[in-house]
Amino acid sequence: MNFGFTEEQEFLRSTVREFLEKECPMSLVRELMETESGYRPELWKKMAELGWVGLLIPEEYGGAGLTFVDLVVILEEMGRSLLPSPYFGNLQGTQAVLMAGTDTQRKEILPAVAAGDRILSFAITEEAGTEEATDIQLRAEKEGASFRLTGTKLFVPDGQNADTLVVAARTGGAGESGISLLLVERQAQGVSVIPLQSMDQTRRIAELRLDGAPGQLLGEENGGWGTWEAVRDAALVALSADAIGGSEKVLEDSVKYAKERIQFGKPIGVHQAIKHKCADMLIEVESSKSITYYAAWALSEGVDETALAAAMAKAYTSDAYRHTSSENIQIHGGVGFTWEYDCHLYFKRAKAVEVTYGNPSGHRERVAQLMNL
Structure with a gap:
């Protein structure tokens, strides 16, 4: 049984390593550590043009349509170079839209993500510091066809750089069956994002405060867990x-x-x-x-x-x-x-x-x- 990578995957690895050694040397990593955003938009755009950002997105939505095994090759090289970028948070948001989004939502969001024009993130953790369903207290109240969200999320990966956040909120009763996922625009009224200091200066996290912020349901109501x-x-x-x-x-x-x-x-x-x-x-x-x-x-x-x-x-x-x-x-x-x-x-x-x-x-x-x- 052969568990080795294919010739194409090894070529992808060498290409990624060569690119990051040239475009993201440790001198740039240290420089970006001192900036507010923690990443370089121009570099992010180049990564998108190479197909890295949309690697898992199907071709019909502007992506490469590859698998997680292919993605692991890229992620290893990013870890090797300590690449400062919103890739981790964007990956989670993208996966959520792929799994739960309607065709309309996918067509609206995913092509822009694959092109590097829209960054996603995922907000799950709250004051308890865990990702257990019982610890999710942020509320989302239905208002017509949309929802209004009120509460706080912590340690949101690249929350200050995301254009759209997938937020786990309580729309029903206690436990897993009362959790829904909602799309929240960072620039919407009632949304505040506060950058947090952390040990790892190469990867940004933020606090997300929502005060009646509008949200669009992603997937089924109470079916987000x-x-x-x-x-x-x-x-x-x-x-x-x-x-x-x-x-x-x-x-x-x-x-x-x-x-x-x-x-x-x-x-x-x-x-x-x-x-x-x-x-x-x-x-x-x-x-x-x-x-x-x-x-x-x-x-x-x-x-x-x-x-x-x-x-x-x-x-x-x-x-x-x-x-x-x-x-x-x-x-x-x-x-x-x-x-x-x-x-x-x-x-x-x-x-x-x-x-x-x-x-x-x-x-x-x-x-x-x-x-x-």
């Missing part, structure tokens, strides 16, 4: 792919430094302690690839094990990324803690990935539940 669960699985696999790219890069940096750093007349890489750290990192990287590629395949094929595979991937890759990025700092020694070296940037991204949409412990519990334990 199933869509969110599918979007969450896609987001978990995307985070896992991002973690692989970052883990592989810090491994390469560690091995390179271990060969170059001379101490007492010898490279530090000759010492067993350093060798074994790098070996453990490689094992974690390769194991991360195995579980994430399987999860991406399951997602693309729509198999029953998708939720289980996504949870396993997120649990393992989060731990692996945190550990490899931490070991990268240790192998670099004192300079690994300095601002001038990039070690801390990968460590911060790893910590952000670790807690986004559930930490490793939470996903291990989810795996156990899916195993009926």
Whole structure:
């Protein structure tokens, strides 16, 4: 059984890496960290022209119509370069529109997204800090053919850059059966977006405050939870792919430094302690690839094990990324803690990935539940 990528997918990888090395060097990453938006619109437009933004969007809506396995290739390279962009939030919003939107909504929204002219995001988390149905309190009251939303969402990915947000709101009673998804325009009356400070300066998050903001139903009323669960699985696999790219890069940096750093007349890489750290990192990287590629395949094929595979991937890759990025700092020694070296940037991204949409412990519990334990 061959689990390798196709020739076309490997060509896509080399093309993406070459593009990002040229268009998004670490100097640009550091520059964008200091800006309000945290990304460069011109670069986003180029990514759209290359088909990355609309990779999963069907051709009839202006996209490439490819699969999540193809997308993983791109996401790995984005994680490798710490690309500052609204891609993660836009991916979730796009998936929600694809899964739940009417044909009219898809035709209105998706071509603009694929062209890079419209950015989406997904707002789910509230004050409790989890994505459980019982913690969603933001209300949406029906008003004619539309809804009015009132409440607050936290940690919205690139909320300040999104043109349209998919908001999970309570339209019915308690539990999962009372959740609906609604489209809210960021520039609409009653919408306030406040950028939030976070450890990872390469990826923006925001607080979304709604005070009677107008919203358009996406999917069936009180039927939004199933869509969110599918979007969450896609987001978990995307985070896992991002973690692989970052883990592989810090491994390469560690091995390179271990060969170059001379101490007492010898490279530090000759010492067993350093060798074994790098070996453990490689094992974690390769194991991360195995579980994430399987999860991406399951997602693309729509198999029953998708939720289980996504949870396993997120649990393992989060731990692996945190550990490899931490070991990268240790192998670099004192300079690994300095601002001038990039070690801390990968460590911060790893910590952000670790807690986004559930930490490793939470996903291990989810795996156990899916195993009926």
